[in-house]
Amino acid sequence: MKFVFDLDGTICFKGQPLSKGITNALEACIENGHEIIFASARPIRDLLPVLPETMRKFPMVGGNGAFVAQNGETVEVTAFTGEIVEAIQNIMLAFQLPYLVDGDWDYAYTGSEAHPIHQNLDPLKLAKNVSLHELKDIVKIVLFPGEQHKEILAELQQLPISLYEHSAENIVDMSPNGIDKWNGLMKLGVAEGGFIAFGNDANDASMFVKAKESICVGEHKVRELASLQVPSDEVAVIDMLNTLNEKYK
Structure with missing residues (x-):
């Protein structure tokens, strides 16, 4: 299964890099054969510093879909007219x-x-x-x-x-126009219903409605589109991630 993660307020907090606990949970997913994708409002340039070096070549959607990266290279950029x-x-x-x-x-x-x-x-x-x-x-x-x-x-x-x-x-x-996180995920070959999405804000709505399961972190209105919701708390996010890791392995 593909696991797609927003960053700020979802798996990293107060602008800090991913914690050891979150990193361990992601690594456990990888060990179970899942693929990790990051999808952030940040451009790729600002997305990289919060990730462990071992995850900086993972597939990424940046700028809410305007940037798409794979294997450490930006493969597509969509600009305004x-x-x-x-x-x-x-x-x-x-x-x-x-x-x-x-x-x-x-x-x-x-x-x-x-x-x-x-x-x-x-x-x-x-x-x-x-x-x-x-x-x-x-x-x-x-x-x-x-x-x-x-x-x-x-x-x-x-x-x-x-x-x-x-x-x-x-x-x-x-x-x-027309650029959002789901648009970026499609460019990475992600299929509708073929991924689990974690997010916490309005810019996650486009991928929530296409995901097999979507998890809203916190109380944002976008939770209305999510299938699951957890508090904005690192331990709660890790627990949910571990549960889904086992459920879909």
Whole structure:
């Protein structure tokens, strides 16, 4: 069986690397013949540092589906069209919004250094923080709307893009139209009903509805689409993972 894992808030917490307990549970799955896939909102660049070195060549979906990687190589990147980038930039300019914009590797960041996103941004210093106009292909955009959240969201919802709200962090996360985690998983050859998904947020919905079993970690509304739910607690996640590991071996 294929096991697909979101990272932040699902199997890694507070931006820290996978714990020994989680790592051991994943290794037990591998020993039972299961395949491990990671599917995160993070671009591949920022996904790698939280994983043990032994798992950095596993199949991965990054940027909510915009990046697909196998065997340590990024095999596909889906970028916004120039027209959509211009429309989003006009909104950014009109509202004077801080942002994190990811290219295929480098990025442009103008947000606060105190924001949790900055703390998780390129910790291995693998890329460069460049000006926005230096990014050739724009793959993922995060905006920090502040108190203008509703007005900005209303503008963005008029565009043909994949859009996710993360109210706890007060950010809006955007990917190219039609791009989501399930889209990325299909590019890795994952079949509907042929995998188990662990996640904790709205961007996990697309894979929850296609999974054989889906496990929501915590109390997010996306639990309504999940077949199982566990508290946002590492021990609970490990217990569930061990149970499913044995059930499907």
